[in-house]
Amino acid sequence: MNQPSITADKNILERSRNHRNPRTARAVRETRDRLQSSKLQNPKFSGELLSSYLRTASISTLVMPLLVVLSTGFGLILFDEQRLIGWAAITLAAYAIQALLVKRASSGQPSQRDIASRERYLIAVHAVTGVCWGAFAYTECLQCTMNYYVFYKGVVLLIAIAATAMSSFALRRLPLLFFAVPLCILYLAGSSLMDTIEMSVLALLISACALFLFVSNRLFGLQLELLSIQSEKDWLIAELETAKSMSDEARRRAEEANLAKSRFLASMSHELRTPLNAILGFSEVMRNEVLGPMENETYKEYASDIFRSGDHLLHLINEILDLSRIEAGRYHLKEDLVNLVELVSECIHMVDIKARNKDIAITRQFERVLPKVWLDEKSMRQVVINLLSNAVKFTPNGGAITLKVGWTAGGGQYVSVTDNGPGIPEEEIPIVLSAFGQGSIAIKSAEQGTGLGLPIVQAILAEHGGQFVLKSRLRHGTEATAILPRNRVQVDTPSIKTPDTDKIRRRKFA
Structure with a gap:
């Protein structure tokens, strides 16, 4: 027995352990925890919401100062309001502070405590701008x-409200603080002279x-x-990655x-066949009475x-x-x-007696007229004999x-064996083509095989490089094509036709 090969196989199996990618497993656990918690109180969502706000606020810190400058310019030009x-x-200074805080909050990976503190001072600076x-x-x-x-103040405030919102x-709390403060002040400022225009604005x-x-x-x-x-998608992707890893x-x-x-x-071929050949040899000697007649029948x-x-066991071992x-x-x-025709004709003689x-x-x-084909004659003979033996076995x-x-049709050659036996149900064809697989009709028959003929x-x-096609209809027969x-x-x-040398010479000297 080949001891190094078996040891190598054992080492291969010992190294094969079911493992999961730790990063994938951690992503699955975090995503599942995130989905099972409340949306509003989910710390992971809070961090992502803060990141989303910081991306838009970085643009807002440039737009709002521009609005302040334009509002001041129009106020000076139209109304000469120096105040x-x-x-x-003051407002530009407040937005400068807001820009610095937004830039500071955007740097680094904040913890849950940092997220809460950053939200608080961002709300505070929005209150200041309000x-x-x-x-x-x-x-x-x-x-x-x-x-x-x-009207001028109303338009400017309306634009500021829309941009901030x-x-x-x-x-969600920032717009409420930002909107409430200026509106309350506007209401208090205009309460003494609340005419129709101010009420409308x-x-x-x-x-x-x-x-x-x-x-x-x-x-x-x-x-x-x-x-x-997005979390559900991440969870599904992580689960698919985990399932794929486990499946692989x-x-x-x-x-x-x-x-x-x-x-x-494959390595047990010699160990199995040697004692079996001895059993077959001695039993044949006893059966043929080579060493003398046996008095007891x-x-x-x-x-x-x-x-x-023993012969049946040898056939089974050979197939395995x-x-x-x-x-x-x-x-x-x-x-x-x-020559495929000659090979098939020889195989017919081997099953002719049983037929x-x-x-x-x-x-x-x-x-x-068929040209010869390149193939392993012994293997192809085994193919044809298996197909013929199955046909004879199941034909009534x-x-x-x-x-x-x-x-x-593609220019190759084929061997087809068709019988009018009981056939095979369509759903059992994959079973018949699998190793040791047998259909219901084969199981019920008196001549049960090993289920290895068609897989071989x-x-x-x-x-x-060829193909095996098995077609069958229940109670109509089976067609097996190699x-x-x-x-x-x-x-x-x-053959290459050589020109006539004499004709060439005559044409040359003519």
């Missing part, structure tokens, strides 16, 4: 005779606040839903175990039973070893040019078998 300069300086906009709402134009300044919806701003609060809340909810969907590991272990089994069976029958049982050698990659073809005993007629339909007494040899046929044809590819057919190269 807006001081307001603009107070600045409230101061803008508080300003009055003393030299203005009409209420144009009221769209940029800070990821933190105040009503417009309150309506705009309500609308943008509703829109920001909806956007906040959509953001949470998107984060939840299980498949690898199964392949290694199957390879170890095939190597073991019972012993002679026992010797015949031993020989038949053939399949094991193919699976282990130790099945090497000895290719030669063979006559069952009164089965074998019809031949062979192509007249008085049945018929049709044997065809010819060209395929399929494997041998695969080694030749197909050899075109590249195995011998190509007859036409």
Whole structure:
């Protein structure tokens, strides 16, 4: 026995352990915890919401100062309101502080405690900017005779409200603080002279606040839903990665175990056949009475039973070893040019006696002229004998078998065996083609085989680069076709015609 090979197989199996990628497992655990917790109180969502806010706030810190500068410029040009300069300086300073805080909050990977603290000081700085906009709402134009300044303040505040609502919806409390402070100040500032124009502007701003609060809340909810969907997608991807990792590991272990089994069976050929050949030899000597007659007929029958049982066991071992050698990659073809029609004709003679005993007629339909093909003659003979033996086995007494040899549509050659036996149910064909698989009809029959004939046929044809096709209809019969590819057919190269030297010489000197 090949001890180093078995030891190597054992080492392979020992190294094959079911493992999961730790990063994948950790991602699955974190995502599952995130989905099982509340959306609003989920710390992972809080961090992602803060990151979303910081991305939009970095743009807002550039847009809002521009709005402050433009508002101040228009106020100076249209109304000559000098107090807006001081307001603009204070407001720009507040937005500068906000920009620094946003930049600081964007750096690094914050912990849960850092996320809460950053949210607090961002809310505080928004409250400061809200107070600045409230101061803008508080300003009055003393030299203005009409209420144009009221419209001007209303438009500016409306733009500021819209910009802030769209940029800070990821933190739902910020717009509420920002909107409430300037509106309250505007209401208090205009309470002494609350005319129709101011009431209209105040009503417009309150309506705009309500609308943008509703829109920001909806956007906040959509953001949470998107984060939840993203988490579910991450969870599914992590689960798929884990399942794929486990599946790959299980498949690898199964392949290694199957390879170890095939190597073991292939290496047991000598150990199994040697004692069995001795059993067959001695039983045949006893059955044929080579060393003298056996007085007891019972012993002679026992010797015949031993020989038949040993011969059946040898046939079974040969089939198992053939399949094991193919699976282990130790099945090497000895290719030669063979005439397929002659090979099939020889195989018919080997099953002809059994077919006559069952009164089965074998019809031949062979192509007249077929070139030789490159194949392993012994293996192909085994293929044809297996197909013929199965056909004879399952064809009833008085049945018929049709044997065809010819060209395929692709230029290859094929051998087809068709019987009119009971057939195979369509759902059992994959079972029949698997190792040790037997259909329901084969199990019920008196002549049960090993279930290795067709898998061996399929494997041998695969080694030749060919194909095995099995078609059957219940109670109508079965057709088994072995197909050899075109590249195995011998190509007859036409002979090169040499020109007549005398004719060339005559043309030359003419």
